[in-house]
Amino acid sequence: MWIDAAEVSETPPFHHDIKVHHLMCMELIQFVTRVSVLLPEIEAVRPGCSGTEILCRLNNEIDKAKTLHQHCSESSKLYLAFTGDTILSRCKKSRNMFEQSLNQVQNMVPVSLASEISQLIAELRGAIFSVDPSEEEAGKVIKELLHRYVNTTDSAEEYAFEAIQVAMWKLHITSLKALSIEKRSIKEMMDRVGEGETTKRRILSIFLKLLNKHGKSIVTEQIHKEDSYPFYNQCEVNSH
Structure with a gap:
């Protein structure tokens, strides 16, 4: 039909x-x-x-x-x-x-x-399909972060805060509500992951771990920046 x-x-x-x-x-x-x-x-x-x-x-x-x-x-x-x-x-x-x-x-x-x-x-x-530049940049940062985790380099944890901060900003995870939605989405994806998808589960686990560890402080810093500079958002909009 x-x-x-x-x-x-x-x-x-x-x-x-x-x-x-x-x-x-x-x-x-x-x-x-x-x-x-x-x-x-x-x-x-x-x-x-x-x-x-x-x-x-x-x-x-x-x-x-x-x-x-x-x-x-x-x-x-x-x-x-x-x-x-x-x-x-x-x-x-x-x-x-x-x-x-x-x-x-x-x-x-x-x-x-x-x-x-x-x-x-x-x-x-x-028709031309392309990845949004900001989302592409977030993807590159995330890939580098995961590469360091996979290779268990000493710099993985040191790089983690900076990487997850850039990714969150690029993907507009800049409020406590957005952070909560993102964490819930990760958990729901983990619930749907098949038994054989160990790599995907590990990646999602890393994301959740980093958000639990750094997410709130990154969002708080972003909110503080916006409160301190009233025209911050307007400048961000005009710059694109």
Whole structure:
């Protein structure tokens, strides 16, 4: 059963819920919505066995894209920044899959529908996905931190405070509420980690340990800075 256009309009994605990689997820979900609207029209043409297979691939890709959107809405900000390259790759792969499948099916439908599909293909080809610079910087700092922990270097603990501070600021974990949400997200992810995912569990454990140890003092310092300099936030906004 294919996705109905009315169903798509009734259940729009909540872009404001995306914690990290907001622009990438928004771009991808917009394409998901466009493809979803076209599916019933393509199915109505009854494009044959090969067409049915393409429709199945498109539906599967839509489900994967929605899962990615949910992942970026529910997961830890620190973990999402750490896996930024993977998220970027997944968005590009989804875009390419949509483009390839639509390109294959456009010759199986009437001219008017083929024209709509062709326009969407052109937009897919022109779509550019990239990691936000601040989130990319946070990811680099987190990767370096984890590298030091994995190699059990003496500098790991010394570097930890500075690294987690930079990551928190870059990811806007700058209030006690935001800190609480981040810690809860990490715990919820740990609850969902499979038995064989030992590396992921260890990474999440390190994040939680560092937030428990340094998070409150980093947030307090940030709040104090904002209280001491009333125009701090405005300057930060104007600088971007």
